[in-house]
Amino acid sequence: MDILINAVGGIVVEVGKFVCKCIYPKIENIVRFSSKIENLREEMEKLTKFRDEINGKVVKDVGEGYKTKPDVIKWIKNVCELEDEWETMQQSIAAAKTFAYKCCPKWSLRSQVSTQAQKIQDQLFRLKQVGESFESNLMVENYQMKRVEFIAGPSVEGQSAATRNLNEILRLLEDDKVCIIGVVGPGGVGKTTLVKNLNNELLKINVSNSKLSFGVVVWVTVPKPPIDIKKIQAQIVSRLNLKVDSEGSEVSIASKILERLNQEKSFLVILDDVWDAINLDHVGVPQPKAHTGSKVIITSRFGDVCKKMKTDIEMNISTLKEDESWQLFIKTAGDVANRENIQPIARDIARECGGLPLAITVIGACMSGKNRVEEWVDALDSLRMSEPYDKDVIDEVYKMISYIAGGQRGSLVNSTHTKKLITGESQ
Numbered sequence: 001m002d003i004l005i006n007a008v009g010g011i012v013v014e015v016g017k018f019v020c021k022c023i024y025p026k027i028e029n030i031v032r033f034s035s036k037i038e039n040l041r042e043e044m045e046k047l048t049k050f051r052d053e054i055n056g057k058v059v060k061d062v063g064e065g066y067k068t069k070p071d072v073i074k075w076i077k078n079v080c081e082l083e084d085e086w087e088t089m090q091q092s093i094a095a096a097k098t099f100a101y102k103c104c105p106k107w108s109l110r111s112q113v114s115t116q117a118q119k120i121q122d123q124l125f126r127l128k129q130v131g132e133s134f135e136s137n138l139m140v141e142n143y144q145m146k147r148v149e150f151i152a153g154p155s156v157e158g159q160s161a162a163t164r165n166l167n168e169i170l171r172l173l174e175d176d177k178v179c180i181i182g183v184v185g186p187g188g189v190g191k192t193t194l195v196k197n198l199n200n201e202l203l204k205i206n207v208s209n210s211k212l213s214f215g216v217v218v219w220v221t222v223p224k225p226p227i228d229i230k231k232i233q234a235q236i237v238s239r240l241n242l243k244v245d246s247e248g249s250e251v252s253i254a255s256k257i258l259e260r261l262n263q264e265k266s267f268l269v270i271l272d273d274v275w276d277a278i279n280l281d282h283v284g285v286p287q288p289k290a291h292t293g294s295k296v297i298i299t300s301r302f303g304d305v306c307k308k309m310k311t312d313i314e315m316n317i318s319t320l321k322e323d324e325s326w327q328l329f330i331k332t333a334g335d336v337a338n339r340e341n342i343q344p345i346a347r348d349i350a351r352e353c354g355g356l357p358l359a360i361t362v363i364g365a366c367m368s369g370k371n372r373v374e375e376w377v378d379a380l381d382s383l384r385m386s387e388p389y390d391k392d393v394i395d396e397v398y399k400m401i402s403y404i405a406g407g408q409r410g411s412l413v414n415s416t417h418t419k420k421l422i423t424g425e426s427q
Helices: 002-031 033-063 070-096 107-134 160-173 191-202 229-239 250-262 303-308 322-333 343-352 357-367 373-385 393-406 416-423
Strands: 099-101 180-184 216-221 267-272 295-300 313-316
Touching (some): 160 313, 180 191, 180 303, 191 295, 295 303, 343 373
Parallel strands (some): 180 295, 180 313
16 A cells, blocks of 8 residues: 555656646746846847847948848848747737736736747747857858949030930839830930940949849840840859859850849849840840849830830930030030131031931040141031931941041041040940
C-alpha cells in the first residue's frame, strides 16, 4: 500500500510541477502585464531606430550607384511589417489595461494580448540578431552602377520651345496613366537633344520618393535597320553591369535583362532614333504597365513606329518659329550676326535652315567669327543652291556645310569640330 501511495504521490508531484511550469508564465504575463508591455515598447523603439539607421545608409549607398543585398532589403521589410503588427495591437493593449470591475483586471484579454506580445518579442529578438550580423556589409560587393549617367550634348537652356517640351515630358513621366512615351518629329528637329537634356535633368533628382527618382535610367542609341536585337541588348547589358555570354541567344540575354530590371523599384529606358518597331519582350525590357512607376521613351521620325510600339502618348516636336530660329542662330553664330551690314543676310541664312535646330546650330557655329560680308553672301548663295532636306538630315546638313565651305576655300569641310557638331548629340 505504501508503495502505491508513494507512486501516486510521485505522479501528483510531477504533474503539479508540469502544471506550474505551464501556468506560471501565463500568470506572470497577466500579473506583470504593464511592465512587460512597456519593456516591449522600448525594444520596438530601439529596433525601429536601428532600422532607420540601416535604411539611411542604404539610401545613401544606392544614391551613389551601389546595389543593396537582397537579405538587407528583406530585413527592412520584415521590420516594417513587425512595426505595423505592433501598431495594430495598441488598441487591444489599451483595452487590456482597463478593469472589468473596479479593481479586477480583464484576465482573459490580458492573456490573449500577452501571448501576442510574446510572439512579437520573439520576432524582434531574431530580427535584432540578423540586423546586427549585417554590420557594414549592406551592399553587393564589386557592384556600383549610377542611377543616371550624364550624357554629353547641347543644352536647351534659354530655348523657349525646347524648354517647354522638356517640362512637358517631365510632366508625362509623373503621370501614372502614361507608361510609353513617343517623341516624334523630322530629323534634326531636336528629339535627341531633348531626351538627352531630360536624362541629365534626372541627375538632379535626389528625392527618393519622387516619381522621377527612377532606380535606373538606361539610354540606348538604336542602330539603323535592319533591327539587330543583340546590339540593343549589348548596350543595356553594359549599362546594367550584367555578366552574360555574348555568344548566347537573344532569348537567354533577354531573360537576364528582364530579371535585372525587375529588381529595380522602377526604371526608365530611352530608345533613341527608332526607325522600325522594336518588341520590348524580345529585348528583355519589362512592359512598363506591369512594373509600377517604370517608363519607356521612344524617339522616332515616324509616327507609325510609335503606334506599333503601343505608345500611350506622342509628343510631336515641331520646327522652330522664325523668331526662335533667329535667337538660336545668334546664340551659336555670336554677335557678328547682329552687325548692321550682316544681320539681313544672317536672318536669311537662319530662314534657310527651315526651323531645324540641328541645321541652325551647325551652320551658325560655322559662321561664327566670319566678319566679311562676302563670306555671309557666299554662304547664303550656297544654302539656296543646296537640295531640300531628305530623310537623312545629317547628310543634308553636311552637304550645306560643304557648299558653304566650297565658297570659302574648303576650310570647314574636314573640320573635326564641325563633324562633331553634325554627328554628335544632334537629332
